[in-house]
Amino acid sequence: MTDKIKKPYCMAPFMALHVFEDGHAHPCDSFTSSYGSVKLKDYFKSQEMYEVRKELLDGRLPPQCNYCARAEAMTGNSIRLAYNEKFERCKDLHDVRHDLETFNLRYLYLSASNICNLKCLPCHYSSLGREKELNKLKIVDSAQIMKVVSEDELDALIELIQGQKEVEVNLMGGEAFYDKINEVFIKKLVEKNVAKDIRLIIITNLTHVKAELLDYIKDNFSDFKIIGSVDGIGATDEYIRYGTIWDQKERGVDLILEKGITLLTNTTLSFLSAHRFHEIFNWATKKGVEHIIQSTAINPVILNPNRIPKELRDQAREDLTSAVAAYTGKISSLTEISINACHTIYDHPEQNNYLEVFEYLRKHDNLRGTDFTVTFPELKPYAK
Numbered sequence: 001m002t003d004k005i006k007k008p009y010c011m012a013p014f015m016a017l018h019v020f021e022d023g024h025a026h027p028c029d030s031f032t033s034s035y036g037s038v039k040l041k042d043y044f045k046s047q048e049m050y051e052v053r054k055e056l057l058d059g060r061l062p063p064q065c066n067y068c069a070r071a072e073a074m075t076g077n078s079i080r081l082a083y084n085e086k087f088e089r090c091k092d093l094h095d096v097r098h099d100l101e102t103f104n105l106r107y108l109y110l111s112a113s114n115i116c117n118l119k120c121l122p123c124h125y126s127s128l129g130r131e132k133e134l135n136k137l138k139i140v141d142s143a144q145i146m147k148v149v150s151e152d153e154l155d156a157l158i159e160l161i162q163g164q165k166e167v168e169v170n171l172m173g174g175e176a177f178y179d180k181i182n183e184v185f186i187k188k189l190v191e192k193n194v195a196k197d198i199r200l201i202i203i204t205n206l207t208h209v210k211a212e213l214l215d216y217i218k219d220n221f222s223d224f225k226i227i228g229s230v231d232g233i234g235a236t237d238e239y240i241r242y243g244t245i246w247d248q249k250e251r252g253v254d255l256i257l258e259k260g261i262t263l264l265t266n267t268t269l270s271f272l273s274a275h276r277f278h279e280i281f282n283w284a285t286k287k288g289v290e291h292i293i294q295s296t297a298i299n300p301v302i303l304n305p306n307r308i309p310k311e312l313r314d315q316a317r318e319d320l321t322s323a324v325a326a327y328t329g330k331i332s333s334l335t336e337i338s339i340n341a342c343h344t345i346y347d348h349p350e351q352n353n354y355l356e357v358f359e360y361l362r363k364h365d366n367l368r369g370t371d372f373t374v375t376f377p378e379l380k381p382y383a384k
């Protein structure tokens with residue numbers, strides 16, 4: 001950290017914005033507001049963001065940021081640290097002002113809708129279908145409403161981007177290739193002549209990749225990358241990211257690679273995926289995927305990867321070391337962070353509290369007609 005920044009610190013409230021499908025805005029998706037939802041139009045001048053920026057400038061991490069503190073305790077990694085590292089590394093960001101009144105937008109994350117074709121286990125609220133399933137299982141009790149940002153909100157975002165330097169725009173879901181609203185936003189950015197200054201990143205489950213849209217984006221934006229969620233290979237991914245057809249997903253991967261678009265795979269490290277993380281490296285080597293990153297399943301807490309039985313974690317440590325040694329892609333700083341995050345999980349003291357996880361999985365199996373002991377036979381001895 002540069003000397004002028006007091007620790008603990010986070011750059012997100014000074015340069016990043018996450019807009020959610022109901023039009024409310026936060027500095028990131030880990031932030032837990034104490035004031036309820038703040039609409040995009042009120043965000044910059046809101047009392048809460050003033051207080052959060054003040055706490056940070058005074059060297060304290062506000063309570064709204066506990067999620068990052070927990071992620072750091074679990075894996076040594078967090079969104080906060082990623083933002084701070086970007087700020088340190090990228091000279092272009094050094095003109096971002098740190099004060100109570102200014103906001104310099106450099107990173108926009110847009111969750112434009114909750115329309116998604118999958119029901120992934122580590123997902124609680126980003127997919128309407130998953131939310132309905134969780135209500136059916138009586139795991140959550142929520143409103144289950146389809147949410148899509150309005151075109152007025154999209155126009156307000158474009159106005160905000162127009163007044164800034166080069167912005168990185170990240171399109172999330174729902175599923176960014178499945179709902180229509182993301183395509184509407186992409187076309188608006190091109191028509192308003194701002195796309196040429198935007199680095200676009202689409203975060204996708206890779207099951208509905210569209211060739212024409214890939215070409216259109218490549219032709220019109222200053223840079224284009226795809227982050228594809230891959231929580232395992234083949235049946236592992238199909239179980240965790242329920243609704244996935246692996247062959248269809250691999251076709252999406254092939255299409256992206258054929259077009260020369262940078263693809264990063266992102267694995268949500270959870271109770272089901274963290275001990276098989278080495279399989280992603282083996283598969284990526286075969287496919288020619290060059291970038292592997294991760295995030296951690298902290299919510300729902302039940303899928304916390306620290307609950308994996310110790311013997312499986314010991315084996316996973318060995319498997320990951322061999323797979324990384326054989327990996328032919330790039331070990332970028334982000335991949336290095338991911339490998340370290342896995343080792344932090346594997347080295348975590350024994351917890352032995354996995355029985356409630358099996359109960360959680362059985363509930364899903366009964367509804368879905370799946371069987372976790374078939375897809376994960378290594379868990380069977382612990383599930384008795």
Ligand code: SF4
Nearest residue numbers: 010028031065068080
């Ligand atoms: S510390 Fe974490 S939760 Fe708080 S604003 Fe930064 S990234 Fe978001």
